[in-house]
Amino acid sequence: MPRFAGRPETPSHTPHRIALIGFMGSGKTTVGRLVAARLGYRFLDLDVLIAENAGKSIREIFDEDGQEAFRRIESDALYSVREMNRLVIATGGGAPIRQENQEFFENLAATFYLEVSFKEFLNRTGRDHGRPLLDRSDKKLEKLYKSRLPIYRSLGQRIITDSRKPQDIAAEILKKLSNS
Numbered sequence: 001m002p003r004f005a006g007r008p009e010t011p012s013h014t015p016h017r018i019a020l021i022g023f024m025g026s027g028k029t030t031v032g033r034l035v036a037a038r039l040g041y042r043f044l045d046l047d048v049l050i051a052e053n054a055g056k057s058i059r060e061i062f063d064e065d066g067q068e069a070f071r072r073i074e075s076d077a078l079y080s081v082r083e084m085n086r087l088v089i090a091t092g093g094g095a096p097i098r099q100e101n102q103e104f105f106e107n108l109a110a111t112f113y114l115e116v117s118f119k120e121f122l123n124r125t126g127r128d129h130g131r132p133l134l135d136r137s138d139k140k141l142e143k144l145y146k147s148r149l150p151i152y153r154s155l156g157q158r159i160i161t162d163s164r165k166p167q168d169i170a171a172e173i174l175k176k177l178s179n180s
Helices: 028-039 046-054 058-065 067-080 099-107 118-125 138-155 166-178
Strands: 017-021 042-045 087-090 110-115 157-160
Touching (some): 017 028, 028 087, 046 058, 046 067, 157 166
Parallel strands (some): 017 087, 017 110
16 A cells, blocks of 8 residues: 555545656656646656756766765755645656655655566666666666665555556556555
């Protein structure tokens, strides 16, 4: 069951914030937009917020400031939305990995983990050069992927995304929300 703090204000018991987590290519942004539209909520892609605030791309932040600096910026951006209501947020794949961010996913949002298989991840991302972590070998990417799975699974209600249309994934999330 998704976990969230406080009593929802909407009659359908929809939580104030819905967070989508998962590895790169899991469909967080696409599905998040659909869920937000169906609920009449605002949609926010955390990476877009970070890039807009920094005035440079995620790739540039990684290249110029390093991954650790990016992760600090990411944490600040995540917690900057903690008071926003009627929000669906798609996070970067690494946001849930930082221990300091896990409280957000456990207590400040209904969190769903969009699970993509490693093979499907490779097919979907196609070595997108805008994603800094894709510069790694397949072996290193698979190790990163496998290391994140237990954390994703512990934080969010699992939704399998392989071979599914984004509309069907969004419908499953909405159904789970209405049953909570």
